[in-house]
Amino acid sequence: MKNFQIQIRVRFKEGILDPQSQAIEAALQKLQFKSVEKVACDKLFMIDLKAEDEGQAVQLGRQMANQLLANVVMENFEVELVSA
């Protein structure tokens, strides 16, 4: 078993209403950042784990996202290997 770091990025699917992003957009406008046109807030989970190889590390990441980290009805996710 070797040490790996993976990154799981979770974001809302196209068309899903995201009140947090809208609130940040409105707050930035109020702070005079008038040139802001759109804000999206993604979540980024950095996970250190042990695995047999890179493939297994990414595979574990996909399982974690499906089971816990992402709401797959409303969100998409991407798993990436950061370091081996």
Next chain:
Amino acid sequence: MKNFQIQIRVRFKEGILDPQSQAIEAALQKLQFKSVEKVACDKLFMIDLKAEDEGQAVQLGRQMANQLLANVVMENFEVELVSA
């Protein structure tokens, strides 16, 4: 004024206690992901904006992070240009 997309990544400083990450770590362990050793949750703001040039776009991003998006006492941030 041209369109740019910037990305602002906000993460806790080293040594700051992050209960959300700890809770996710514990939940993953309970779901039988025993090989997980550490979890960190970062925030990623994707911002579409208008600016004169790339330098101004990144500069605006730094101001937004300082004024609203990051708690600079506990968090670090990085601003990156994603697309011009």
